[in-house]
Amino acid sequence: MENVIELTHHDMVMLFLRLCFMLFAARMFAELARKLKQPAVVGEIIAGILLGPTVFGMLLPDLFNSTYGNQPGADLVIDGLVQISVVLLLFIAGLEVELNVVWNQGRKAAIIAFFSVAVPLLAGFAVALNLPVLLGMPEEERVVSAMFFGLSISITGLAVLARILIDLEMFKTKAGLLMIAAAMIIDVLAWVIFSIILSVKGESTEGLGVFLTIGLTLGFTFLMLTAGKGILNKILPWINQKMAWPGGLLSISLALCFLAAAFTESIGIHATFGAFIMGVALGDSQHMTEKAKEILHQFINNIFAPIFFISIGIKLNFIEGFNPGIVGVIVLVGWLAKVYGSYLGSKLSGIKRKKSLVIGVGLNSRGSVDIVLALIALEAGLISEPIFIGLVVLALLSSLGTAPLIKWISPALAGASGDQAPEE
Amino acid sequence: MFEKIAVALAFSPRLEALICETQRMARLFEASVVFIHVGAPNLEEETILRNKLQAHGFNPDTCKIIWEEGEPTPKIIEVCNRENIDLLITGALKREPFFRQHFSSVARKMIRKGNISLLVLLEPQLEPRPFREIVINGTDHERTPEIIAKGIEVALLEKAKRVHILNEVQLLGLRMSMAGEGTHAEVEKTRRSLVHDEVAKIEQILKTLDTGDLKINIKIVSGKPGHEIARFTEKTEADLLILRSPDHKLNIFDRLFPHDLEYILGDLPSNLLIIHENRKGRLWKT
Numbered sequence A: 001m002e003n004v005i006e007l008t009h010h011d012m013v014m015l016f017l018r019l020c021f022m023l024f025a026a027r028m029f030a031e032l033a034r035k036l037k038q039p040a041v042v043g044e045i046i047a048g049i050l051l052g053p054t055v056f057g058m059l060l061p062d063l064f065n066s067t068y069g070n071q072p073g074a075d076l077v078i079d080g081l082v083q084i085s086v087v088l089l090l091f092i093a094g095l096e097v098e099l100n101v102v103w104n105q106g107r108k109a110a111i112i113a114f115f116s117v118a119v120p121l122l123a124g125f126a127v128a129l130n131l132p133v134l135l136g137m138p139e140e141e142r143v144v145s146a147m148f149f150g151l152s153i154s155i156t157g158l159a160v161l162a163r164i165l166i167d168l169e170m171f172k173t174k175a176g177l178l179m180i181a182a183a184m185i186i187d188v189l190a191w192v193i194f195s196i197i198l199s200v201k202g203e204s205t206e207g208l209g210v211f212l213t214i215g216l217t218l219g220f221t222f223l224m225l226t227a228g229k230g231i232l233n234k235i236l237p238w239i240n241q242k243m244a245w246p247g248g249l250l251s252i253s254l255a256l257c258f259l260a261a262a263f264t265e266s267i268g269i270h271a272t273f274g275a276f277i278m279g280v281a282l283g284d285s286q287h288m289t290e291k292a293k294e295i296l297h298q299f300i301n302n303i304f305a306p307i308f309f310i311s312i313g314i315k316l317n318f319i320e321g322f323n324p325g326i327v328g329v330i331v332l333v334g335w336l337a338k339v340y341g342s343y344l345g346s347k348l349s350g351i352k353r354k355k356s357l358v359i360g361v362g363l364n365s366r367g368s369v370d371i372v373l374a375l376i377a378l379e380a381g382l383i384s385e386p387i388f389i390g391l392v393v394l395a396l397l398s399s400l401g402t403a404p405l406i407k408w409i410s411p412a413l414a415g416a417s418g419d420q421a422p423e424e
Numbered sequence B: 001m002f003e004k005i006a007v008a009l010a011f012s013p014r015l016e017a018l019i020c021e022t023q024r025m026a027r028l029f030e031a032s033v034v035f036i037h038v039g040a041p042n043l044e045e046e047t048i049l050r051n052k053l054q055a056h057g058f059n060p061d062t063c064k065i066i067w068e069e070g071e072p073t074p075k076i077i078e079v080c081n082r083e084n085i086d087l088l089i090t091g092a093l094k095r096e097p098f099f100r101q102h103f104s105s106v107a108r109k110m111i112r113k114g115n116i117s118l119l120v121l122l123e124p125q126l127e128p129r130p131f132r133e134i135v136i137n138g139t140d141h142e143r144t145p146e147i148i149a150k151g152i153e154v155a156l157l158e159k160a161k162r163v164h165i166l167n168e169v170q171l172l173g174l175r176m177s178m179a180g181e182g183t184h185a186e187v188e189k190t191r192r193s194l195v196h197d198e199v200a201k202i203e204q205i206l207k208t209l210d211t212g213d214l215k216i217n218i219k220i221v222s223g224k225p226g227h228e229i230a231r232f233t234e235k236t237e238a239d240l241l242i243l244r245s246p247d248h249k250l251n252i253f254d255r256l257f258p259h260d261l262e263y264i265l266g267d268l269p270s271n272l273l274i275i276h277e278n279r280k281g282r283l284w285k286t
Helices: A007-037 A040-052 A061-068 A072-096 A099-128 A137-153 A158-167 A174-201 A210-242 A247-266 A271-284 A290-315 A323-349 A352-363 A370-380 A385-409 B014-027 B045-053 B072-082 B103-113 B142-156 B172-179 B184-208 B225-235 B252-256 B259-265
Strands: B005-009 B033-040 B064-068 B087-091 B117-121 B133-137 B162-168 B216-221 B240-245 B271-275
Touching: A007 A040, A007 A061, A007 A072, A007 A290, A040 A290, A040 B117, A072 A158, A072 A247, A072 A290, A072 A370, A099 A137, A099 A174, A099 A271, A099 A323, A137 A174, A137 A370, A137 B133, A158 A174, A158 A352, A158 A385, A174 A210, A174 A271, A174 A352, A174 A370, A210 A247, A210 A271, A210 B072, A247 A271, A247 A290, A247 B162, A271 A323, A271 B259, A323 A352, A323 A385, A352 A385, A352 B252, A370 A385, A370 B271, B005 B014, B005 B072, B014 B033, B014 B045, B014 B117, B014 B142, B033 B045, B033 B072, B045 B064, B064 B072, B072 B103, B087 B103, B103 B117, B103 B259, B133 B142, B133 B225, B142 B162, B142 B184, B142 B240, B162 B184, B162 B225, B184 B216, B216 B225, B225 B240, B225 B259
Parallel strands: B005 B033, B005 B087, B033 B064, B087 B117, B133 B162, B133 B240, B162 B216, B240 B271
Antiparallel strands: B117 B271
């Protein structure tokens, strides 16, 4: 007999109550983070930790169990919402990538991005491969797990970085735009590498093979950013003219996002990759208005992102899973390798030492896409809970520490407008 | 401003109109003129050209007419460099024809690969008209003050009715979504401040220039820079769009992943004046 999960009356009530708590708590803690001049994601993750087994479960276990326990229907729906949230988060991450900004920053941004990914990727891979017992890596998939670990510490959180640069009034400076362009390239690079690693893992290829999956990944990316964009440039003006605005553009954009996600999932590349590349293609179209992008950002950042970030805290016990040794290694390696890699890339592209250091620290901002990647790796059994918790701690510390560090390294750059920023 | 002008001629129905436009430009800028034709010289074409030049106020005996053979775009660039040309005038079609060897594709190739300032005319006229409604690309770049200055100079010479200077708010969507973490009042303040900052940049540049009696409108756009500029130029039915040259020679990747100038080249919104960096050792005549 098949195990059919149904939504009972109790499930429905608890589902809506849980969603209510999640959104309410996320908003409260995001506002608190805002008051402390921190990104909202910091507050949302902390809210999840408080609402989950770490605090709520420890202090009021009976109430915790009646809120979250024995509700398979509600759990399934929430899991589904979390999956949708992950896809949508990557979609807006792709929307944020503006290829014309990347082009304008040119060679420098590409060099910085390359080293910003390569150094932590290799460092993380080497550490994870040589310390499997300490890090609790699964023995049978050590190489793939080590690759995932390296990749997780090499991603920059573009939205978090943008937030920090705006707050420091560095967004319009040369260094600021260079960091943004580099972060955009890092996003694209990281997700292509992620898809390739998945193919090496082999779990999702279902017989397609490593090289074919790599070819499909690169081919899909190239096609979407060329022919795909061409088709979008025909469709979008029609939508803008014939359909209700912005409703038509928003719903068709999301429909395309889910279509791309379904497509890449079906051919053995993760759904998030399709959503991301569709976001890049849509975001780069001249017919995707800034207003529409802003609306999508707001909608997804304020409804779906909190659901995702809070659910992390609700799933895991951050005290039980906290391993100081693992967290220490992750924070040390993650921080040093990322800052040094970005610094090295900047120096090699001809930027002076102090500004290179600022870029190194700036690109160490994390707290969105890197956590998504870590969660996917956790769900695939490639990293353990303690490593995941270490990566979340790394993201939190990076987000909290970036702005003060930049101010300390170069007070002249932080707080300078585009006119006043010192030239390279 | 431009001391030596060249015009790239083809024996097409627009030949005479191009000659008329060149005459107007030569008088406007008080410049000498060089005529360039890429093709094997033959007596018949030479006679046609001489007659047409004479009919429109040029002395074919004293005019410099250069005949070159070979691939048009590199030959024209070679001649312009050799002759120290400041401005090349050429015609172009509004939309780029695909897979056709046509003079208009030469104009676009010149824009992508050339190193000379270009005046690209969509519809050269036998009775040329001055440029009265001008749009200047004032988007943030180290050459923006130079481009605005040159644009204002042209507008003053043309006695333009109105000049629009465009600047853009970069990455507005991303910035407003970040600003969205503030209250409604804070968000609106951020939006206004972003626009105000860009207006202020243009005003700062204009303060250093003599703008005469020109009516100047500063317009802030957001979106893909080249695309928004082209749309605005079409909407205002401007006669002339003044742009800086690209920072590097445009190649196939720029066409596969269009940006900035490539958006404009796909569908020219009006006549274009593309200003290259001043040649070394040669001062602009002011």
